[in-house]
Amino acid sequence: MTQKKSPIWTKSFLFISLSNFFLFLTFYALLTTLPIYVTDDLNGSESQAGLIVTLFLLSAILVRPFSGKLLEDFGKKRMLLISLLLFMLTTFVYVAATSFYLLLALRFFHGIWFAIATTAAGAIAADITPDSRRGEGLGYFAMSMNLAVVAGPFLALTLLNWLSFSTLFIILGALLAGALLFTSLVSAPATEAPSSKKKLSFHDLFEVKALPIALVGSLLAFSYSSVISYISIYTKSLGLLEAASFFFAVFAIAMLVSRPFVGRLFDSRGPSIVIYPSLVLFALGLLTLSITDSSFMLLLSATFIGLGYGSLVPCFQTLAIQSADHHRSGHATATFFTLFDTGIATGSYVLGIVVSLLGYHSLYFIMGLFVFVVMYLYKVMTNKKATRLRSQSTVHSS
Known part of the structure; x- marks a missing residue:
């Protein structure tokens, strides 16, 4: 008699995958179009366009080690909701980024919430996937990022044929509202109570x-x-x-x-x-x-x-x-x-x-x-x- 497999595609797994898809769709859409925005609308140089990408990654790298501790202390779902909300609001604020240095500051701020949101989404997906099928489950979850690699640039570049950058930023912000909605429907396992120690150690970061x-x-x-x-x-x-x-x-x-x-x-x-x-x-x-x-x-x-x-x-x-x-x-x-x-x-x-x-x-x-x-x-x-x-x-x- 064969043992019945634990299901991967539960409602929570589907919702966290959809949330992650919209998050990465926005990430790749901005990654593709912001260098064009810098050179065409803000009259910046190619090196400044490259800096827009580099600074985002730099802030994500700096914050990522602390994100595990934040998830442990405040809960994975709560931190995902908070980081998605701030990522969405920052996307809307791009509309007002009429100077290169303001855009640069927004990119650094954006990278912070991207690091926390992606860490939280990945951890929740791992938690709600059956242990015996984790390789298969996380492989399916990664498809949400794989699809976004194509969908994000395609959507953004297609829309820019008819719409302005400001309108594009508003549309991407609206898609992130969808990510927030899907996240709110996820049933994530409860997080253990944080320890009372105050000093931050290497173990807390890595x-x-x-x-x-x-x-x-x-x-x-x-x-x-x-x-x-x-x-x-x-x-x-x-x-x-x-x-x-x-x-x-x-x-x-x-x-x-x-x-x-x-x-x-x-x-x-x-x-x-x-x-x-x-x-x-x-x-x-x-x-x-x-x-x-x-x-x-x-x-x-x-x-x-x-x-x-x-x-x-x-x-x-x-x-x-x-x-x-x-x-x-x-x-x-x-x-x-x-x-x-x-x-x-x-x-x-x-x-x-x-x-x-x-x-x-x-x-x-x-x-x-x-x-x-x-x-x-x-x-x-x-x-x-x-x-x-x-x-x-x-x-x-x-």
């Missing part, structure tokens, strides 16, 4: 058990930053800018098609059965990108990267959460994304220097090889973990 996989994840993010930061400039230099508009669409489709199988394999056969092939596919995608000279090659690389990288992020996040005690899911999520965001931000800067010295073809070739270094480090980490578990089991049995 989940030590999640650090090894989070460090590997940061190197993965470092390599992926070569795609999100430079793919549009690279394709323009190749005369493939029109095909580049389909790159992330193909990328997202590949992720969505593979997601149900990847999650089930992760839970039934273990993480390595998914992670090693996904790392090879990601590396293959970057190496294909390095020799791209046609639309077909570009979209083929998007397929490989979507299948590879798209499977790796939810797997690594799940491993980070599984490494910690259940009540520390918020800290584990915060630790993972702190290092992940740091990898993206560092890569965007460092790889710009690599491009200026060696060019785009060499950049993607080097990053393809770098993914094999990430694979080696993951193998070292899993071997150490296996050795530690064996030694613990020997101690307990003796």
Whole structure:
């Protein structure tokens, strides 16, 4: 007699996924359009447009370590509602951002609430997913971000053909009101009462058990930053800018098609059965990108990267959460994304220097090889973990 599986797609899981979708849709819509807003409406330079993106990530990185403690002390759902509310209000205030420096201040403020909201949403999703199906569940939850990667820029750029930036900001704010509504309908598990100690420790900011996989994840993010930061400039230099508009669409489709199988394999056969092939596919995608000279090659690389990288992020996040005690899911999520965001931000800067010295073809070739270094480090980490578990089991049995 087969045991009935615990359901993943409960009402709360659906609502938290929808809330996360609208949050990331707004994030990617603004990420795509604000640089245009800076250069066209505020008469700013390209470097100022880049600073708009960098400062947002910087504030998110600075706040992320504290978000786990905030969730533990005040409750995950409460902090998600508060951070979403402030993220929404800040989006509306963009309408009044008629100077570059005011916009810069808003971006820093916006990044704070984005860090808390994404940490809270991820932790709630982990809490309401059955333990035996966590890899599959968090894989499905990650689809809300994957869809937003395509939907956000597409919606924003399409609307800007007919509407002003001010109207776009109001529409995005209204979508965030939908995220608030969906969050209010989520039944999140109760949070344990906070401890009475006042002094803030490293344990309050980071989940030590999640650090090894989070460090590997940061190197993965470092390599992926070569795609999100430079793919549009690279394709323009190749005369493939029109095909580049389909790159992330193909990328997202590949992720969505593979997601149900990847999650089930992760839970039934273990993480390595998914992670090693996904790392090879990601590396293959970057190496294909390095020799791209046609639309077909570009979209083929998007397929490989979507299948590879798209499977790796939810797997690594799940491993980070599984490494910690259940009540520390918020800290584990915060630790993972702190290092992940740091990898993206560092890569965007460092790889710009690599491009200026060696060019785009060499950049993607080097990053393809770098993914094999990430694979080696993951193998070292899993071997150490296996050795530690064996030694613990020997101690307990003796």
